[in-house]
Amino acid sequence: MIMAPAQSLANAQCGQHVELQRMPHELHIRHRGEDWAGITNQKERKKLQNRLNKRVSRQRKRRSDYPSDCSDAASTPSPRSDALMGSTIDSLITTFSYCTKEDVGQKRAMLQRFAEQALLSFMAGDPCADHRLRLIQLNTINGFTRNARALGFGFDWLICEVLSPFGTNEQTPSSATPSSLIPTRMQLSTRHHPWLDLFPFPKLRDNLLLANAIMPPEDEQRLYDDIMESGGSRSEWAGLVVWGEPWDPQSWEISLPFLQRWGWLISDCPEIITSTNYWRNQRGERPIANPNWIEELSD
Known part of the structure:
Protein backbone atom coordinates (compact mmCIF):
# COMPACT_ATOMS: atom_id res chain seq x y z
CA MET A 1 0.00 0.00 0.00
CA HIS A 31 -1.20 -16.08 -3.91
CA ARG A 32 0.58 -15.08 -0.76
CA GLY A 33 4.25 -14.61 -1.38
CA GLU A 34 3.81 -13.13 -4.88
CA ASP A 35 4.17 -9.49 -3.78
CA TRP A 36 7.62 -8.26 -4.77
CA ALA A 37 7.28 -4.98 -2.83
CA GLY A 38 9.73 -5.00 0.05
CA ILE A 39 11.78 -7.92 -1.33
CA THR A 40 15.42 -6.89 -1.12
CA ASN A 41 16.89 -9.97 -2.82
CA GLN A 42 17.31 -8.80 -6.42
CA LYS A 43 16.99 -12.27 -7.96
CA GLU A 44 13.83 -13.15 -6.02
CA ARG A 45 12.31 -9.72 -6.70
CA LYS A 46 12.92 -10.09 -10.45
CA LYS A 47 11.41 -13.60 -10.42
CA LEU A 48 8.20 -12.35 -8.79
CA GLN A 49 7.99 -9.37 -11.14
CA ASN A 50 8.35 -11.64 -14.18
CA ARG A 51 5.60 -13.94 -12.88
CA LEU A 52 3.14 -11.06 -12.48
CA ASN A 53 4.12 -9.57 -15.84
CA LYS A 54 3.38 -12.89 -17.58
CA ARG A 55 0.01 -13.06 -15.86
CA VAL A 56 -0.87 -9.54 -17.02
CA SER A 57 0.27 -10.39 -20.54
CA ARG A 58 -1.98 -13.48 -20.66
CA GLN A 59 -4.95 -11.45 -19.46
CA ARG A 60 -4.38 -8.77 -22.11
CA LYS A 61 -4.10 -11.41 -24.82
CA ARG A 62 -7.39 -12.96 -23.78
CA ARG A 63 -9.12 -9.58 -23.89
CA SER A 64 -7.77 -8.87 -27.38
CA ASP A 65 -8.65 -12.34 -28.68
CA TYR A 66 -12.28 -12.28 -27.57
CA PRO A 67 -14.86 -10.28 -29.57
CA SER A 68 -16.60 -7.70 -27.43
CA ASP A 69 -19.68 -7.21 -29.53
CA CYS A 70 -22.23 -9.07 -31.64
CA SER A 71 -24.92 -8.15 -34.11
CA ASP A 72 -28.58 -7.85 -33.20
CA ALA A 73 -30.79 -7.97 -36.26
CA ALA A 74 -34.00 -7.99 -34.22
CA SER A 75 -33.46 -4.55 -32.77
CA THR A 76 -31.01 -1.69 -32.81
CA PRO A 77 -29.41 -1.31 -29.38
CA SER A 78 -28.43 2.09 -28.13
CA PRO A 79 -24.73 3.00 -28.00
CA ARG A 80 -25.01 2.83 -24.21
CA SER A 81 -26.31 -0.76 -24.24
CA ASP A 82 -23.64 -1.74 -26.78
CA ALA A 83 -20.96 -0.34 -24.49
CA LEU A 84 -22.47 -2.08 -21.48
CA MET A 85 -22.62 -5.45 -23.18
CA GLY A 86 -19.12 -5.08 -24.61
CA SER A 87 -17.61 -4.10 -21.30
CA THR A 88 -19.47 -6.90 -19.52
CA ILE A 89 -18.20 -9.66 -21.81
CA ASP A 90 -14.71 -8.18 -21.86
CA SER A 91 -14.63 -8.10 -18.07
CA LEU A 92 -15.88 -11.67 -17.83
CA ILE A 93 -12.72 -12.89 -19.51
CA THR A 94 -10.65 -12.05 -16.44
CA THR A 95 -13.44 -11.93 -13.85
CA PHE A 96 -11.99 -14.69 -11.71
CA SER A 97 -8.27 -14.21 -12.24
CA TYR A 98 -8.14 -12.36 -8.93
CA CYS A 99 -11.04 -11.90 -6.50
CA THR A 100 -10.85 -10.10 -3.19
CA LYS A 101 -13.56 -9.93 -0.56
CA GLU A 102 -14.19 -6.34 -1.57
CA ASP A 103 -14.78 -6.88 -5.29
CA VAL A 104 -16.32 -10.37 -5.50
CA GLY A 105 -19.85 -8.98 -5.08
CA GLN A 106 -19.32 -6.59 -7.96
CA LYS A 107 -18.06 -9.38 -10.18
CA ARG A 108 -21.01 -11.60 -9.37
CA ALA A 109 -23.30 -8.69 -10.26
CA MET A 110 -21.46 -8.49 -13.57
CA LEU A 111 -22.31 -12.13 -14.28
CA GLN A 112 -25.95 -11.49 -13.43
CA ARG A 113 -26.04 -8.51 -15.77
CA PHE A 114 -24.60 -10.62 -18.55
CA ALA A 115 -27.25 -13.31 -17.94
CA GLU A 116 -29.99 -10.70 -18.23
CA GLN A 117 -28.53 -9.33 -21.47
CA ALA A 118 -28.24 -12.84 -22.94
CA LEU A 119 -31.86 -13.56 -22.00
CA LEU A 120 -33.04 -10.38 -23.71
CA SER A 121 -31.13 -11.38 -26.84
CA PHE A 122 -32.74 -14.84 -26.76
CA MET A 123 -36.25 -13.46 -26.22
CA ALA A 124 -35.74 -11.08 -29.13
CA GLY A 125 -35.37 -14.14 -31.36
CA ASP A 126 -31.75 -13.46 -32.23
CA PRO A 127 -29.45 -15.09 -29.66
CA CYS A 128 -25.83 -14.09 -30.06
CA ALA A 129 -23.49 -17.00 -30.78
CA ASP A 130 -20.76 -15.27 -28.78
CA HIS A 131 -22.89 -15.71 -25.66
CA ARG A 132 -22.62 -19.49 -25.71
CA LEU A 133 -19.24 -19.83 -24.01
CA ARG A 134 -20.08 -17.19 -21.43
CA LEU A 135 -23.34 -18.97 -20.59
CA ILE A 136 -21.45 -22.22 -20.08
CA GLN A 137 -19.11 -20.31 -17.80
CA LEU A 138 -22.05 -18.82 -15.92
CA ASN A 139 -23.59 -22.27 -15.41
CA THR A 140 -20.27 -23.65 -14.16
CA ILE A 141 -19.82 -20.83 -11.65
CA ASN A 142 -23.42 -21.16 -10.48
CA GLY A 143 -23.03 -24.93 -10.18
CA PHE A 144 -19.97 -24.62 -7.97
CA THR A 145 -21.75 -21.95 -5.91
CA ARG A 146 -24.69 -24.29 -5.28
CA ASN A 147 -22.28 -27.03 -4.20
CA ALA A 148 -20.62 -24.56 -1.84
CA ARG A 149 -24.00 -23.90 -0.25
CA ALA A 150 -24.68 -27.64 -0.01
CA LEU A 151 -21.40 -27.93 1.92
CA GLY A 152 -22.52 -25.18 4.29
CA PHE A 153 -19.82 -22.66 3.34
CA GLY A 154 -20.60 -19.36 5.02
CA PHE A 155 -18.32 -17.38 2.70
CA ASP A 156 -17.92 -16.79 -1.03
CA TRP A 157 -15.65 -19.48 -2.45
CA LEU A 158 -14.52 -17.16 -5.26
CA ILE A 159 -12.42 -15.08 -2.87
CA CYS A 160 -8.82 -15.98 -3.62
CA GLU A 161 -7.50 -15.55 -0.09
CA VAL A 162 -9.86 -17.90 1.78
CA LEU A 163 -9.02 -21.41 2.95
CA SER A 164 -11.29 -24.42 3.00
CA PRO A 165 -12.76 -24.99 6.47
CA PHE A 166 -12.30 -28.73 5.91
CA GLY A 167 -8.52 -28.46 5.73
CA THR A 168 -8.26 -26.23 8.78
CA ASN A 169 -10.41 -28.28 11.20
CA GLU A 170 -13.00 -25.50 11.29
CA GLN A 171 -15.91 -27.46 9.85
CA THR A 172 -17.16 -30.99 9.34
CA PRO A 173 -19.78 -32.01 6.77
CA SER A 174 -23.38 -32.10 7.94
CA SER A 175 -25.70 -35.08 7.57
CA ALA A 176 -27.44 -33.21 4.73
CA THR A 177 -24.27 -33.05 2.60
CA PRO A 178 -24.69 -34.95 -0.70
CA SER A 179 -22.58 -38.11 -0.65
CA SER A 180 -20.65 -37.01 -3.74
CA LEU A 181 -19.41 -33.90 -1.88
CA ILE A 182 -18.45 -35.44 1.46
CA PRO A 183 -14.78 -34.49 1.93
CA THR A 184 -12.15 -37.18 1.68
CA ARG A 185 -9.52 -37.88 4.30
CA MET A 186 -7.03 -35.93 2.21
CA GLN A 187 -9.32 -32.89 2.10
CA LEU A 188 -9.69 -33.00 5.87
CA SER A 189 -5.93 -33.13 6.43
CA THR A 190 -4.66 -30.72 3.75
CA ARG A 191 -4.89 -26.93 3.71
CA HIS A 192 -6.33 -25.83 0.38
CA HIS A 193 -8.56 -23.35 -1.42
CA PRO A 194 -12.28 -24.25 -1.17
CA TRP A 195 -12.79 -24.40 -4.93
CA LEU A 196 -11.21 -27.88 -4.81
CA ASP A 197 -14.06 -29.06 -2.54
CA LEU A 198 -16.76 -28.33 -5.11
CA PHE A 199 -16.24 -31.14 -7.63
CA PRO A 200 -18.70 -34.04 -7.09
CA PHE A 201 -15.92 -36.57 -7.76
CA PRO A 202 -13.95 -37.61 -4.62
CA LYS A 203 -11.02 -39.11 -6.53
CA LEU A 204 -10.71 -36.02 -8.72
CA ARG A 205 -10.62 -33.83 -5.62
CA ASP A 206 -7.76 -35.90 -4.21
CA ASN A 207 -5.94 -35.77 -7.55
CA LEU A 208 -6.33 -31.99 -7.62
CA LEU A 209 -4.93 -31.70 -4.09
CA LEU A 210 -1.92 -33.83 -5.02
CA ALA A 211 -1.37 -31.81 -8.20
CA ASN A 212 -1.74 -28.55 -6.32
CA ALA A 213 1.15 -29.56 -4.07
CA ILE A 214 3.59 -30.05 -6.94
CA MET A 215 2.42 -27.69 -9.70
CA PRO A 216 4.12 -24.31 -10.08
CA PRO A 217 1.79 -21.32 -9.60
CA GLU A 218 1.64 -20.75 -13.36
CA ASP A 219 0.19 -24.22 -13.99
CA GLU A 220 -2.22 -23.90 -11.08
CA GLN A 221 -3.43 -20.61 -12.56
CA ARG A 222 -3.80 -22.20 -15.98
CA LEU A 223 -5.88 -25.07 -14.55
CA TYR A 224 -8.13 -22.62 -12.72
CA ASP A 225 -8.50 -20.49 -15.84
CA ASP A 226 -9.36 -23.48 -18.02
CA ILE A 227 -12.11 -24.62 -15.66
CA MET A 228 -13.52 -21.21 -14.76
CA GLU A 229 -12.82 -19.20 -17.90
CA SER A 230 -12.15 -21.74 -20.67
CA GLY A 231 -8.57 -20.55 -20.79
CA GLY A 232 -9.76 -17.41 -22.59
CA SER A 233 -10.79 -19.38 -25.68
CA ARG A 234 -13.31 -17.65 -27.90
CA SER A 235 -14.21 -20.65 -30.07
CA GLU A 236 -14.40 -23.76 -27.88
CA TRP A 237 -15.09 -24.41 -24.22
CA ALA A 238 -11.96 -25.82 -22.59
CA GLY A 239 -13.28 -26.68 -19.14
CA LEU A 240 -16.19 -28.52 -17.54
CA VAL A 241 -19.89 -28.31 -18.40
CA VAL A 242 -22.76 -28.85 -15.96
CA TRP A 243 -26.12 -29.95 -17.39
CA GLY A 244 -28.17 -30.65 -14.26
CA GLU A 245 -27.92 -30.74 -10.49
CA PRO A 246 -24.29 -29.81 -9.73
CA TRP A 247 -23.93 -32.29 -6.84
CA ASP A 248 -24.83 -35.17 -9.18
CA PRO A 249 -21.74 -36.63 -10.93
CA GLN A 250 -23.94 -37.58 -13.90
CA SER A 251 -24.60 -33.87 -14.56
CA TRP A 252 -21.02 -33.09 -15.55
CA GLU A 253 -19.15 -33.31 -18.83
CA ILE A 254 -15.46 -32.73 -19.49
CA SER A 255 -14.52 -31.06 -22.76
CA LEU A 256 -12.00 -32.60 -25.14
CA PRO A 257 -9.56 -29.66 -24.80
CA PHE A 258 -9.56 -30.23 -21.04
CA LEU A 259 -8.91 -33.96 -21.48
CA GLN A 260 -6.04 -33.26 -23.84
CA ARG A 261 -4.39 -30.84 -21.42
CA TRP A 262 -5.33 -32.23 -18.01
CA GLY A 263 -6.25 -35.86 -18.66
CA TRP A 264 -3.75 -37.11 -16.09
CA LEU A 265 -5.90 -35.51 -13.38
CA ILE A 266 -8.78 -37.89 -14.04
CA SER A 267 -6.73 -41.02 -13.46
CA ASP A 268 -8.90 -43.59 -11.67
CA CYS A 269 -12.01 -41.43 -12.20
CA PRO A 270 -14.09 -43.61 -14.57
CA GLU A 271 -17.35 -41.98 -13.45
CA ILE A 272 -16.28 -38.76 -15.18
CA ILE A 273 -15.82 -40.58 -18.47
CA THR A 274 -19.19 -42.29 -17.97
CA SER A 275 -21.03 -39.01 -17.44
CA THR A 276 -19.15 -37.33 -20.28
CA ASN A 277 -20.07 -40.14 -22.67
CA TYR A 278 -23.72 -39.87 -21.66
CA TRP A 279 -23.86 -36.25 -22.77
CA ARG A 280 -21.82 -36.95 -25.90
CA ASN A 281 -24.31 -39.68 -26.79
CA GLN A 282 -27.17 -37.22 -26.35
CA ARG A 283 -25.59 -35.18 -29.16
CA GLY A 284 -24.84 -38.23 -31.32
CA GLU A 285 -21.09 -37.94 -30.76
CA ARG A 286 -18.63 -40.81 -30.52
CA PRO A 287 -18.01 -41.98 -26.94
CA ILE A 288 -14.60 -41.75 -25.33
CA ALA A 289 -13.17 -45.12 -24.30
CA ASN A 290 -11.33 -45.51 -21.03
CA PRO A 291 -8.38 -45.88 -20.64
CA ASN A 292 -7.58 -45.43 -24.35
CA TRP A 293 -9.18 -42.02 -24.81
CA ILE A 294 -5.84 -40.23 -25.25
CA GLU A 295 -5.09 -42.16 -28.41
CA GLU A 296 -8.63 -41.60 -29.67
CA LEU A 297 -8.34 -37.83 -29.36
CA SER A 298 -5.51 -37.81 -31.87
CA ASP A 299 -7.46 -39.80 -34.48
Whole structure:
Protein backbone atom coordinates (compact mmCIF):
# COMPACT_ATOMS: atom_id res chain seq x y z
CA MET A 1 0.00 0.00 0.00
CA ILE A 2 1.34 3.49 -0.84
CA MET A 3 0.35 7.07 0.03
CA ALA A 4 1.66 10.49 -0.87
CA PRO A 5 3.86 11.04 2.24
CA ALA A 6 3.26 14.71 2.96
CA GLN A 7 -0.51 14.65 2.41
CA SER A 8 -0.92 11.38 4.27
CA LEU A 9 1.02 12.67 7.28
CA ALA A 10 -1.02 15.85 7.35
CA ASN A 11 -4.29 13.92 7.22
CA ALA A 12 -3.17 11.56 9.97
CA GLN A 13 -2.15 14.43 12.22
CA CYS A 14 -5.55 16.08 11.74
CA GLY A 15 -7.35 12.85 12.60
CA GLN A 16 -8.91 12.64 9.13
CA HIS A 17 -9.77 9.41 7.33
CA VAL A 18 -6.89 8.28 5.15
CA GLU A 19 -7.74 6.21 2.07
CA LEU A 20 -4.96 3.81 1.19
CA GLN A 21 -4.43 3.00 -2.47
CA ARG A 22 -3.28 -0.30 -3.92
CA MET A 23 -0.02 -0.42 -5.78
CA PRO A 24 -0.81 -1.30 -9.42
CA HIS A 25 0.89 -4.70 -9.32
CA GLU A 26 -1.21 -5.79 -6.33
CA LEU A 27 -4.26 -6.14 -8.57
CA HIS A 28 -2.67 -9.19 -10.19
CA ILE A 29 -1.47 -11.03 -7.07
CA ARG A 30 -3.33 -14.32 -6.51
CA HIS A 31 -1.20 -16.08 -3.91
CA ARG A 32 0.58 -15.08 -0.76
CA GLY A 33 4.25 -14.61 -1.38
CA GLU A 34 3.81 -13.13 -4.88
CA ASP A 35 4.17 -9.49 -3.78
CA TRP A 36 7.62 -8.26 -4.77
CA ALA A 37 7.28 -4.98 -2.83
CA GLY A 38 9.73 -5.00 0.05
CA ILE A 39 11.78 -7.92 -1.33
CA THR A 40 15.42 -6.89 -1.12
CA ASN A 41 16.89 -9.97 -2.82
CA GLN A 42 17.31 -8.80 -6.42
CA LYS A 43 16.99 -12.27 -7.96
CA GLU A 44 13.83 -13.15 -6.02
CA ARG A 45 12.31 -9.72 -6.70
CA LYS A 46 12.92 -10.09 -10.45
CA LYS A 47 11.41 -13.60 -10.42
CA LEU A 48 8.20 -12.35 -8.79
CA GLN A 49 7.99 -9.37 -11.14
CA ASN A 50 8.35 -11.64 -14.18
CA ARG A 51 5.60 -13.94 -12.88
CA LEU A 52 3.14 -11.06 -12.48
CA ASN A 53 4.12 -9.57 -15.84
CA LYS A 54 3.38 -12.89 -17.58
CA ARG A 55 0.01 -13.06 -15.86
CA VAL A 56 -0.87 -9.54 -17.02
CA SER A 57 0.27 -10.39 -20.54
CA ARG A 58 -1.98 -13.48 -20.66
CA GLN A 59 -4.95 -11.45 -19.46
CA ARG A 60 -4.38 -8.77 -22.11
CA LYS A 61 -4.10 -11.41 -24.82
CA ARG A 62 -7.39 -12.96 -23.78
CA ARG A 63 -9.12 -9.58 -23.89
CA SER A 64 -7.77 -8.87 -27.38
CA ASP A 65 -8.65 -12.34 -28.68
CA TYR A 66 -12.28 -12.28 -27.57
CA PRO A 67 -14.86 -10.28 -29.57
CA SER A 68 -16.60 -7.70 -27.43
CA ASP A 69 -19.68 -7.21 -29.53
CA CYS A 70 -22.23 -9.07 -31.64
CA SER A 71 -24.92 -8.15 -34.11
CA ASP A 72 -28.58 -7.85 -33.20
CA ALA A 73 -30.79 -7.97 -36.26
CA ALA A 74 -34.00 -7.99 -34.22
CA SER A 75 -33.46 -4.55 -32.77
CA THR A 76 -31.01 -1.69 -32.81
CA PRO A 77 -29.41 -1.31 -29.38
CA SER A 78 -28.43 2.09 -28.13
CA PRO A 79 -24.73 3.00 -28.00
CA ARG A 80 -25.01 2.83 -24.21
CA SER A 81 -26.31 -0.76 -24.24
CA ASP A 82 -23.64 -1.74 -26.78
CA ALA A 83 -20.96 -0.34 -24.49
CA LEU A 84 -22.47 -2.08 -21.48
CA MET A 85 -22.62 -5.45 -23.18
CA GLY A 86 -19.12 -5.08 -24.61
CA SER A 87 -17.61 -4.10 -21.30
CA THR A 88 -19.47 -6.90 -19.52
CA ILE A 89 -18.20 -9.66 -21.81
CA ASP A 90 -14.71 -8.18 -21.86
CA SER A 91 -14.63 -8.10 -18.07
CA LEU A 92 -15.88 -11.67 -17.83
CA ILE A 93 -12.72 -12.89 -19.51
CA THR A 94 -10.65 -12.05 -16.44
CA THR A 95 -13.44 -11.93 -13.85
CA PHE A 96 -11.99 -14.69 -11.71
CA SER A 97 -8.27 -14.21 -12.24
CA TYR A 98 -8.14 -12.36 -8.93
CA CYS A 99 -11.04 -11.90 -6.50
CA THR A 100 -10.85 -10.10 -3.19
CA LYS A 101 -13.56 -9.93 -0.56
CA GLU A 102 -14.19 -6.34 -1.57
CA ASP A 103 -14.78 -6.88 -5.29
CA VAL A 104 -16.32 -10.37 -5.50
CA GLY A 105 -19.85 -8.98 -5.08
CA GLN A 106 -19.32 -6.59 -7.96
CA LYS A 107 -18.06 -9.38 -10.18
CA ARG A 108 -21.01 -11.60 -9.37
CA ALA A 109 -23.30 -8.69 -10.26
CA MET A 110 -21.46 -8.49 -13.57
CA LEU A 111 -22.31 -12.13 -14.28
CA GLN A 112 -25.95 -11.49 -13.43
CA ARG A 113 -26.04 -8.51 -15.77
CA PHE A 114 -24.60 -10.62 -18.55
CA ALA A 115 -27.25 -13.31 -17.94
CA GLU A 116 -29.99 -10.70 -18.23
CA GLN A 117 -28.53 -9.33 -21.47
CA ALA A 118 -28.24 -12.84 -22.94
CA LEU A 119 -31.86 -13.56 -22.00
CA LEU A 120 -33.04 -10.38 -23.71
CA SER A 121 -31.13 -11.38 -26.84
CA PHE A 122 -32.74 -14.84 -26.76
CA MET A 123 -36.25 -13.46 -26.22
CA ALA A 124 -35.74 -11.08 -29.13
CA GLY A 125 -35.37 -14.14 -31.36
CA ASP A 126 -31.75 -13.46 -32.23
CA PRO A 127 -29.45 -15.09 -29.66
CA CYS A 128 -25.83 -14.09 -30.06
CA ALA A 129 -23.49 -17.00 -30.78
CA ASP A 130 -20.76 -15.27 -28.78
CA HIS A 131 -22.89 -15.71 -25.66
CA ARG A 132 -22.62 -19.49 -25.71
CA LEU A 133 -19.24 -19.83 -24.01
CA ARG A 134 -20.08 -17.19 -21.43
CA LEU A 135 -23.34 -18.97 -20.59
CA ILE A 136 -21.45 -22.22 -20.08
CA GLN A 137 -19.11 -20.31 -17.80
CA LEU A 138 -22.05 -18.82 -15.92
CA ASN A 139 -23.59 -22.27 -15.41
CA THR A 140 -20.27 -23.65 -14.16
CA ILE A 141 -19.82 -20.83 -11.65
CA ASN A 142 -23.42 -21.16 -10.48
CA GLY A 143 -23.03 -24.93 -10.18
CA PHE A 144 -19.97 -24.62 -7.97
CA THR A 145 -21.75 -21.95 -5.91
CA ARG A 146 -24.69 -24.29 -5.28
CA ASN A 147 -22.28 -27.03 -4.20
CA ALA A 148 -20.62 -24.56 -1.84
CA ARG A 149 -24.00 -23.90 -0.25
CA ALA A 150 -24.68 -27.64 -0.01
CA LEU A 151 -21.40 -27.93 1.92
CA GLY A 152 -22.52 -25.18 4.29
CA PHE A 153 -19.82 -22.66 3.34
CA GLY A 154 -20.60 -19.36 5.02
CA PHE A 155 -18.32 -17.38 2.70
CA ASP A 156 -17.92 -16.79 -1.03
CA TRP A 157 -15.65 -19.48 -2.45
CA LEU A 158 -14.52 -17.16 -5.26
CA ILE A 159 -12.42 -15.08 -2.87
CA CYS A 160 -8.82 -15.98 -3.62
CA GLU A 161 -7.50 -15.55 -0.09
CA VAL A 162 -9.86 -17.90 1.78
CA LEU A 163 -9.02 -21.41 2.95
CA SER A 164 -11.29 -24.42 3.00
CA PRO A 165 -12.76 -24.99 6.47
CA PHE A 166 -12.30 -28.73 5.91
CA GLY A 167 -8.52 -28.46 5.73
CA THR A 168 -8.26 -26.23 8.78
CA ASN A 169 -10.41 -28.28 11.20
CA GLU A 170 -13.00 -25.50 11.29
CA GLN A 171 -15.91 -27.46 9.85
CA THR A 172 -17.16 -30.99 9.34
CA PRO A 173 -19.78 -32.01 6.77
CA SER A 174 -23.38 -32.10 7.94
CA SER A 175 -25.70 -35.08 7.57
CA ALA A 176 -27.44 -33.21 4.73
CA THR A 177 -24.27 -33.05 2.60
CA PRO A 178 -24.69 -34.95 -0.70
CA SER A 179 -22.58 -38.11 -0.65
CA SER A 180 -20.65 -37.01 -3.74
CA LEU A 181 -19.41 -33.90 -1.88
CA ILE A 182 -18.45 -35.44 1.46
CA PRO A 183 -14.78 -34.49 1.93
CA THR A 184 -12.15 -37.18 1.68
CA ARG A 185 -9.52 -37.88 4.30
CA MET A 186 -7.03 -35.93 2.21
CA GLN A 187 -9.32 -32.89 2.10
CA LEU A 188 -9.69 -33.00 5.87
CA SER A 189 -5.93 -33.13 6.43
CA THR A 190 -4.66 -30.72 3.75
CA ARG A 191 -4.89 -26.93 3.71
CA HIS A 192 -6.33 -25.83 0.38
CA HIS A 193 -8.56 -23.35 -1.42
CA PRO A 194 -12.28 -24.25 -1.17
CA TRP A 195 -12.79 -24.40 -4.93
CA LEU A 196 -11.21 -27.88 -4.81
CA ASP A 197 -14.06 -29.06 -2.54
CA LEU A 198 -16.76 -28.33 -5.11
CA PHE A 199 -16.24 -31.14 -7.63
CA PRO A 200 -18.70 -34.04 -7.09
CA PHE A 201 -15.92 -36.57 -7.76
CA PRO A 202 -13.95 -37.61 -4.62
CA LYS A 203 -11.02 -39.11 -6.53
CA LEU A 204 -10.71 -36.02 -8.72
CA ARG A 205 -10.62 -33.83 -5.62
CA ASP A 206 -7.76 -35.90 -4.21
CA ASN A 207 -5.94 -35.77 -7.55
CA LEU A 208 -6.33 -31.99 -7.62
CA LEU A 209 -4.93 -31.70 -4.09
CA LEU A 210 -1.92 -33.83 -5.02
CA ALA A 211 -1.37 -31.81 -8.20
CA ASN A 212 -1.74 -28.55 -6.32
CA ALA A 213 1.15 -29.56 -4.07
CA ILE A 214 3.59 -30.05 -6.94
CA MET A 215 2.42 -27.69 -9.70
CA PRO A 216 4.12 -24.31 -10.08
CA PRO A 217 1.79 -21.32 -9.60
CA GLU A 218 1.64 -20.75 -13.36
CA ASP A 219 0.19 -24.22 -13.99
CA GLU A 220 -2.22 -23.90 -11.08
CA GLN A 221 -3.43 -20.61 -12.56
CA ARG A 222 -3.80 -22.20 -15.98
CA LEU A 223 -5.88 -25.07 -14.55
CA TYR A 224 -8.13 -22.62 -12.72
CA ASP A 225 -8.50 -20.49 -15.84
CA ASP A 226 -9.36 -23.48 -18.02
CA ILE A 227 -12.11 -24.62 -15.66
CA MET A 228 -13.52 -21.21 -14.76
CA GLU A 229 -12.82 -19.20 -17.90
CA SER A 230 -12.15 -21.74 -20.67
CA GLY A 231 -8.57 -20.55 -20.79
CA GLY A 232 -9.76 -17.41 -22.59
CA SER A 233 -10.79 -19.38 -25.68
CA ARG A 234 -13.31 -17.65 -27.90
CA SER A 235 -14.21 -20.65 -30.07
CA GLU A 236 -14.40 -23.76 -27.88
CA TRP A 237 -15.09 -24.41 -24.22
CA ALA A 238 -11.96 -25.82 -22.59
CA GLY A 239 -13.28 -26.68 -19.14
CA LEU A 240 -16.19 -28.52 -17.54
CA VAL A 241 -19.89 -28.31 -18.40
CA VAL A 242 -22.76 -28.85 -15.96
CA TRP A 243 -26.12 -29.95 -17.39
CA GLY A 244 -28.17 -30.65 -14.26
CA GLU A 245 -27.92 -30.74 -10.49
CA PRO A 246 -24.29 -29.81 -9.73
CA TRP A 247 -23.93 -32.29 -6.84
CA ASP A 248 -24.83 -35.17 -9.18
CA PRO A 249 -21.74 -36.63 -10.93
CA GLN A 250 -23.94 -37.58 -13.90
CA SER A 251 -24.60 -33.87 -14.56
CA TRP A 252 -21.02 -33.09 -15.55
CA GLU A 253 -19.15 -33.31 -18.83
CA ILE A 254 -15.46 -32.73 -19.49
CA SER A 255 -14.52 -31.06 -22.76
CA LEU A 256 -12.00 -32.60 -25.14
CA PRO A 257 -9.56 -29.66 -24.80
CA PHE A 258 -9.56 -30.23 -21.04
CA LEU A 259 -8.91 -33.96 -21.48
CA GLN A 260 -6.04 -33.26 -23.84
CA ARG A 261 -4.39 -30.84 -21.42
CA TRP A 262 -5.33 -32.23 -18.01
CA GLY A 263 -6.25 -35.86 -18.66
CA TRP A 264 -3.75 -37.11 -16.09
CA LEU A 265 -5.90 -35.51 -13.38
CA ILE A 266 -8.78 -37.89 -14.04
CA SER A 267 -6.73 -41.02 -13.46
CA ASP A 268 -8.90 -43.59 -11.67
CA CYS A 269 -12.01 -41.43 -12.20
CA PRO A 270 -14.09 -43.61 -14.57
CA GLU A 271 -17.35 -41.98 -13.45
CA ILE A 272 -16.28 -38.76 -15.18
CA ILE A 273 -15.82 -40.58 -18.47
CA THR A 274 -19.19 -42.29 -17.97
CA SER A 275 -21.03 -39.01 -17.44
CA THR A 276 -19.15 -37.33 -20.28
CA ASN A 277 -20.07 -40.14 -22.67
CA TYR A 278 -23.72 -39.87 -21.66
CA TRP A 279 -23.86 -36.25 -22.77
CA ARG A 280 -21.82 -36.95 -25.90
CA ASN A 281 -24.31 -39.68 -26.79
CA GLN A 282 -27.17 -37.22 -26.35
CA ARG A 283 -25.59 -35.18 -29.16
CA GLY A 284 -24.84 -38.23 -31.32
CA GLU A 285 -21.09 -37.94 -30.76
CA ARG A 286 -18.63 -40.81 -30.52
CA PRO A 287 -18.01 -41.98 -26.94
CA ILE A 288 -14.60 -41.75 -25.33
CA ALA A 289 -13.17 -45.12 -24.30
CA ASN A 290 -11.33 -45.51 -21.03
CA PRO A 291 -8.38 -45.88 -20.64
CA ASN A 292 -7.58 -45.43 -24.35
CA TRP A 293 -9.18 -42.02 -24.81
CA ILE A 294 -5.84 -40.23 -25.25
CA GLU A 295 -5.09 -42.16 -28.41
CA GLU A 296 -8.63 -41.60 -29.67
CA LEU A 297 -8.34 -37.83 -29.36
CA SER A 298 -5.51 -37.81 -31.87
CA ASP A 299 -7.46 -39.80 -34.48
